Amino acid sequence: MKMIIWALFLCVLPYRLVLCGDPLGPLVNLIRTNFVGWPVIHDKQIWIFDPDVALRRRKQFVELHGDKGERLIERLGLGIDGRADELLVKQRQRDEGHLGGLNYFLP
Numbered sequence: 654m655k656m657i658i659w660a661l662f663l664c665v666l667p668y669r670l671v672l673c674g675d676p677l678g679p680l681v682n683l684i685r686t687n688f689v690g691w692p693v694i695h696d697k698q699i700w701i702f703d704p705d706v707a708l709r710r711r712k713q714f715v716e717l718h719g720d721k722g723e724r725l726i727e728r729l730g731l732g733i734d735g736r737a738d739e740l741l742v743k744q745r746q747r748d749e750g751h752l753g754g755l756n757y758f759l760p
Contacts, residue, residue: 718725
């Protein structure tokens, strides 16, 4: 008797959601979500990519941050609160006489 109930359940289950408005049923949804993926995943994407943009923007980066970004770390340390000039003076006083900010490299 239990086998008959299970057999009916398994036969009716795929059609239950069809009647409720899901046109594919749970078996197809299971296959789609676990093995194939939703159709939106397989849509083609078009990305506009210009590999030469870095060569054009290098001059701007060097002017702003120095070659290899020497001034970039210093600028990041100044913050965005509008007190960049005060903090820059403090940083320069703190680092005066240091080689890369470290004492043990000095003779």
